[in-house]
Amino acid sequence: MGADLPTDPGWDALARVAAGDTGAFTGLVETHQERLLRLCERLLGDPEEARDAAQEVFLKAFRKAGEVRPLGQVYTWLYRIAVNHCLNKLRRRKLVRFLRLETNPEEPGAPAFGLPDPPDTGPDPISALEARRRWQSTRKAIAKLPDNQRAVLILVRFEGLSYRQAAEVLGITEGAVESRLFRAMRRIAQEKDAPRVSRTEGKR
Amino acid sequence: MNRTMEVELELDLIRLLHGELPEERARELRARMERDPALAKEYLRLQESWEGLTLPPTAPVPPGFAQRIAARARTEQAVPTPGWVRIAAALALILGTAVGVGVGGSWAPADPVQEEEPSAVDGSLAESYLTTLEDLEP
Numbered sequence: 001m002g003a004d005l006p007t008d009p010g011w012d013a014l015a016r017v018a019a020g021d022t023g024a025f026t027g028l029v030e031t032h033q034e035r036l037l038r039l040c041e042r043l044l045g046d047p048e049e050a051r052d053a054a055q056e057v058f059l060k061a062f063r064k065a066g067e068v069r070p071l072g073q074v075y076t077w078l079y080r081i082a083v084n085h086c087l088n089k090l091r092r093r094k095l096v097r098f099l100r101l102e103t104n105p106e107e108p109g110a111p112a113f114g115l116p117d118p119p120d121t122g123p124d125p126i127s128a129l130e131a132r133r134r135w136q137s138t139r140k141a142i143a144k145l146p147d148n149q150r151a152v153l154i155l156v157r158f159e160g161l162s163y164r165q166a167a168e169v170l171g172i173t174e175g176a177v178e179s180r181l182f183r184a185m186r187r188i189a190q191e192k193d194a195p196r197v198s199r200t201e202g203k204r
Numbered sequence: 205m206n207r208t209m210e211v212e213l214e215l216d217l218i219r220l221l222h223g224e225l226p227e228e229r230a231r232e233l234r235a236r237m238e239r240d241p242a243l244a245k246e247y248l249r250l251q252e253s254w255e256g257l258t259l260p261p262t263a264p265v266p267p268g269f270a271q272r273i274a275a276r277a278r279t280e281q282a283v284p285t286p287g288w289v290r291i292a293a294a295l296a297l298i299l300g301t302a303v304g305v306g307v308g309g310s311w312a313p314a315d316p317v318q319e320e321e322p323s324a325v326d327g328s329l330a331e332s333y334l335t336t337l338e339d340l341e342p
Binding site for chain 1: 214219222224249250253254256259260263270272274278
């Protein structure tokens with residue numbers, strides 16, 4: 001979790017994109033496609049939907065290239081567009097489910113996470129099974145989180161962002177990041193039903 | 205230890221776990237954990253819970269992904285939709301709706317009460333039929 005550099009040379013590329021240089025735009029997509037696809041898939045829980053979402057995110061960036069103020073890192077700006085886009089998609093999904101009177105065993109509007117896991121390349125079947133079990137449990141835990149807590153958790157835990165970077169992406173304060181993360185972790189701990197050790201008890 | 209202090213301490217443990225606690229406070233907290241096994245256990249629990257959150261690797265980037273997006277961007281660039289086109293389209297839609305409502309209103313019957321009741325039997329035919337019956341009477 002490194003600190004941000006004051007400026008990112010990626011803004012120069014973005015300035016060229018704003019001037020109509022589609023070659024620069026291809027370069028920008030190539031630089032950020034992997035992390036953006038990963039983020040969208042983590043948020044939406046579906047690789048196909050993630051591809052569509054990432055495509056829309058890049059096109060939005062293309063359209064907005066001339067309007068953005070070059071502050072911080074280009075990827076945090078792209079992440080912000082991606083998080084907003086994916087959260088809107090999840091809200092729409094939730095609304096559609098509500099209107100169709102559908103029920104989701106996990107949480108309405110939660111990421112789909114319904115596709116089979118990719119094949120394991122682990123050393124032995126037992127560890128592969130264990131990994132699969134943990135993935136499943138993580139997916140369930142994440143699916144049950146409210147959208148804002150889920151976004152923070154994914155940015156910090158799976159994208160390795162610092163609190164400051166996550167705050168920048170989400171347009172909130174670092175304190176709000178901390179608070180959402182704290183609540184998310186408590187909720188996950190409750191879900192797992194892990195026995196909590198009281199610190200006051202331990203002092204007796 | 206009161207509830208506020210417990211929450212603050214738990215927050216510090218989470219900050220320590222995420223490498224977000226300032227160095228001096230981190231040192232203090234580590235020293236405190238050495239003295240307090242329950243606190244150390246709580247930290248371990250949080251650590252296990254955090255590190256236990258794992259997801260499978262995501263799908264690889266599809267081949268030609270960037271090129272496809274760039275092609276779409278080029279199409280948008282080649283056929284831009286100027287602002288005036290959007291405004292004109294919106295005006296046309298409003299005007300069309302207004303005209304549609306107006307024309308629809310003028311086609312509606314002026315006074316629905318005066319509308320003739322549909323009759324299964326034509327009046328004139330019935331009349332002539334009765335006339336014929338009267339004629340047959342002696």
